[in-house]
Amino acid sequence: MLRDLLGQVKNRVAGHDEPPGGRLDVLAEDLRSLERTVSDLRMEVQALRAALGAQETAPAAAAAPKRRGRKAEKAEKAAPVARIEVREEDCIGCGTCVDFAPTVFAIKNNGRAHVISQDGPAEAIEDAIRGCPTSCIVRVT
Numbered sequence: 001m002l003r004d005l006l007g008q009v010k011n012r013v014a015g016h017d018e019p020p021g022g023r024l025d026v027l028a029e030d031l032r033s034l035e036r037t038v039s040d041l042r043m044e045v046q047a048l049r050a051a052l053g054a055q056e057t058a059p060a061a062a063a064a065p066k067r068r069g070r071k072a073e074k075a076e077k078a079a080p081v082a083r084i085e086v087r088e089e090d091c092i093g094c095g096t097c098v099d100f101a102p103t104v105f106a107i108k109n110n111g112r113a114h115v116i117s118q119d120g121p122a123e124a125i126e127d128a129i130r131g132c133p134t135s136c137i138v139r140v141t
Helices: 002-014 023-062 070-078 096-100 122-131
Strands: 083-086 105-107 113-115 137-140
Touching: 023 096, 083 113, 096 105, 096 122, 122 137
Parallel strands: none
Antiparallel strands: 083 137, 105 113
16 A cells, blocks of 8 residues: 555656646656655554564563573684664665664754664664665664
8 A cells, every 4th residue: 555655656756647737746646655654654563563672572581581601601702793884875765664763773964864873683774674665774794
């Protein structure tokens, strides 16, 4: 549904589908409608993530911490730490990364994503990397 609406707006901007009675007014309304839909979807995703996070943390709090040996600790210390970066020139500002990992990514005033913290849930960061439509989120060692 969202992709269909985006396709309609793109066709109108390209002039392939001339709207009746004033092109700019119709395009502006289409864009506002698209922005409202995206905003609503983001809020729903954030609410679902919050609910899921509450469910995941309850069992984890009750579990006893795992004991680890020295070899595992040395391996963690020896492994190079990769940083997350966003290639802003490739970013389209869709906000998918923010939806997956809001403590790691944010959208700048220029409409492009950037990293605000290197600390965040590893699974959420991986989801953001995999979910990015332009593959502009990269790991740098």
